[in-house]
Amino acid sequence: MLTKRFDPLKGEMLQIMDAEGRIVAPELKPDLSDERVLELYKVMLLTRAADTKALQLQRQGRMLTYAPNTGQEAAQVGSAAVLRETDWLVPAFRELGAWLVKGVSLEHIYLYWYGNEWGSHFPENVRMLPISIPIASQLNHALGLAMASKLKGEDDVTIGYVGDGGTSIGDFSEALNFAGVFSAPVVFFIQNNQYAISVKRAVQTKASTLAQKAVAAGIPGIQVDGNDLFAVYAAVEEAVNRARAGEGPTLIEAYTYRLGAHTTSDDPTKYREDDEVLVWQARDPIKRTKEYLIAQGLWSAEQDEAQVAEYEAYALEVFRKVEETGEPQLEDFFKYTYRDMPEHLKEQYQEYVQYLEGKVK
Ligand SMILES: Cc1ncc(C[n+]2csc(CCOP(=O)(O)OP(=O)(O)O)c2C)c(N)n1
Known part of the structure; x- marks a missing residue:
């Protein structure tokens, strides 16, 4: 069991693929076909293309405030990829890749950031709650959905997302505690991107990891390399299986980094050094997954370039449709x-x- 092998209190973090795309723990690699890995990588590429385009559009005054995802694609895509259609996804606001995997259209996502309420109106079969801006409040909603599944005798699982800053909020502790007591089929997924706006992770809590917050709630917790698609998938897969088997909740801390700004309204150069950003650029989840795929002979630099261009053009085309809906x-x-x-x-x-x-x- 991964949560037994990697103890957050000892600072142990699950990594399967290193920053150069090499498999360092083959025995832990999840059982995913090459086609599936490529498919997930393409969603990561689409996420980045959609992000890049949204930023450009916002700077042109055509999009409202936007929260970028760049650098967090593996955490988002790898986690949602484990879910089946009837499982629930409960977002915060920075999980674009996860939403795409769950089946939310880019059109809905852009509509939302364009200020149009219909952007939160997903088709019936897309089990995702609307974006939640009040930090950590969504974890109790996730818990509620999970309890509903349990009480109805259904084996659907709910995943609830939160940021590192959100772990300091009461709702986080309440949700973990209740989930533990009632063995709720829920996975709490922290995207620790090292910042809550300008507040560094090191001053967010005295705890050395966020995953260890599971210990006090008496539930399993694990810290994973959040830029490693395979590590994220493996940890979430184990947690989802545990929840589905009626064995209760898990807390996962995906250790990642926000390469861009908190939102289009802030300037990260005011609170962090460029050197730090450079270190994390070298750990870019897209770069490493691409290197893995190329080394496996499944992808090429030329294909990559063409795919990025196609996705950026697609994102612009989707946005133009959104613009046609007019001012909200x-x-x-x-x-x-x-x-x-x-x-x-x-x-x-x-x-x-x-x-x-x-x-x-
Ligand atoms: C309850 C509440 N308090 C404050 C805010 C203002 N706020 C918006 S984002 C944010 C930081 C969130 O940081 P984190 O949880 O680490 O997520 P990230 O933005 O890094 O993804 C804050 C304080 C809010 N939205 N809700």
Whole structure:
């Protein structure tokens, strides 16, 4: 069992593929066909292309605030790849690769970041909750879904995502504790990208790993190299199997790095050194998966270049369609949540309209 072999209290981290794409622990490599690995790699490429395009569009004033994913693609794609269609994915807001794997269209994702509420309206068969901006609140929603599956006697599993900063919030501890007590079929997945806006991981908590927070809740916890597609997949696969077998929750810390800004509204050069970024660029999950695939004879640099160009063009094409939907309507923000807008929201809406018209301050 991986959670027994890699003890976060001893600083042990699961890695299967190193930064050069070499397999360093072949006995732990998950049983994935070459086609599947290539398919997952392509989702990682699409994630990056969609990210790159979104940033450009935001800088052109065509997209609202955007939270980039660059550097975190293996953690996102590798984790969601384990889920089956009936499992639930409960996001925070920085898991673009995971959403794509779960079957959310890029059009929905861009619609959301364009400010259109319909971007959160997924097809019935796509079991993902809307993006959650209140940090860590979503973990209790994930727990609720997991408990519902359990009470209904179904063996679906829920994965809930959170960032390193989110682990300092009460909801995180509450969700872990409750999940442990009731043996909920849930996987808590931390993307430790080393920063919560400008707050470094080292000052976020005195604990030396985030995975060790599982110990106090009495549940299994493991730290994995979050830029290693195979390590992420293997750890999540074990956790999902455990949950599906009725053996309860797991906490996974994916050790990764946000190569870009927190959102398009901040400037990371104000709080971190370029040297640090360079170190992590060398550990880029896309670079290492590509090197692995090329070494296996499954991919080439030329194919890679062509695929990136195709995805960037595709992302732009999708965005153009989104732009055609026009400016999001203010009323939508108020009317989207309830079938019939309740009185208090009607009042707030009227007040806001008057504010925009300059009638109230
Ligand atoms: C409850 C709450 N407090 C504060 C914020 C403002 N806020 C937005 S993102 C963020 C940092 C989150 O950091 P982390 O959990 O590490 O995730 P990351 O953004 O790095 O993916 C904060 C404090 C918020 N959205 N919700």
